Amino acid sequence: MLELIKRITNVETTEILDNLTLPYELRMRGRLRATTETSQDVGLFLDRGPVLRDGDLLQAKTGEVIRVRAAEEPVVTARINGGLPLARLCYHLGNRHVSLAIGEDELGSWIRFPPDHVLEELAERLGAVLVRHTAPFDPEPGAYAQAGKAGGGHSHSHGHHHAHSH
Numbered sequence: 001m002l003e004l005i006k007r008i009t010n011v012e013t014t015e016i017l018d019n020l021t022l023p024y025e026l027r028m029r030g031r032l033r034a035t036t037e038t039s040q041d042v043g044l045f046l047d048r049g050p051v052l053r054d055g056d057l058l059q060a061k062t063g064e065v066i067r068v069r070a071a072e073e074p075v076v077t078a079r080i081n082g083g084l085p086l087a088r089l090c091y092h093l094g095n096r097h098v099s100l101a102i103g104e105d106e107l108g109s110w111i112r113f114p115p116d117h118v119l120e121e122l123a124e125r126l127g128a129v130l131v132r133h134t135a136p137f138d139p140e141p142g143a144y145a146q147a148g149k150a151g152g153g154h155s156h157s158h159g160h161h162h163a164h165s166h
Contacts, residue, residue, distance in 0.1 A: 001033075001041040004058040004066060007050070011057055011065050020058070021069040024099070024114075024137045027052035036066060054138045070136035075101075075112050076120055077135070078128035082109040089126050093119060099139035112137060 004020075018036040026032060030048040035041055046058070054070035080089050086109045093100055093111065098119060101112040111128070112135065113119055120130055 001043050002064060002066070003043050003045055003061045005045045005061050006059040007046065008057045008059045008065065015065050016057070016067050017064045019067050019069050021071045022052065023071040023073045024051075024139065027068065027070070042066065051141065053141070054136060070138045072134045073137055074115050075133065075135050075137050076115050076123075077131045077133065078111045078113075078123040079107065079131070080109060080111070080123075080126070080128040085127055086111070089123060089128055092122060092126060096122075099137075101137060101139045112139075 018038050018040055020034060020036050020042060022032075022034065026034070028051050030044060030046040032044040033041070034044070042060075044058070046052075052058075052068045054068065056068040058066045058068065060066070078089065080086055082104070089111055090100065090102060093113060096119060098113050098116070103110050103112070111123070114137070115132065123130060
């Protein structure tokens with residue numbers, strides 16, 4: 001088993017041995033046993049906290065480099081006009097403490113989230129057109145995660161839980 005112990009950046013693509021494709025739920029874990037695309041058994045032994053992003057690179061104890069890929073999984077993509085409608089939809093979905101991927105393509109602005117009938121109903125009420133499908137889910141890491149990378153660091157712990165019954 002290849003022991004992946006370190007997050008790295010800036011390697012030549014020729015140095016990448018294999019890809020490890022994982023759904024979002026598993027990319028949140030620092031300890032994990034999995035299998036790469038070429039059936040290589042790997043174990044993750046990483047620092048806890050940062051979510052693995054699509055394209056992240058991991059180095060094994062023995063030096064090999066493995067690239068992380070976001071797996072195709074069930075998602076809902078909400079399409080809505082940019083500007084205020086997009087901001088309003090992001091605000092209301094984010095206020096539900098749900099992970100969101102936000103993007104734009106040739107069809108316009110979109111927000112992607114895991115299937116949830118309550119969130120889907122909210123998005124439709126706010127004017128979004130929904131598409132249920134499978135796609136890679138790589139949500140926004142959040143502003144505090146970005147600040148930590150820049151060396152600033154900020155904790156966003158409230159010391160209590162937010163529970164929502166749906």
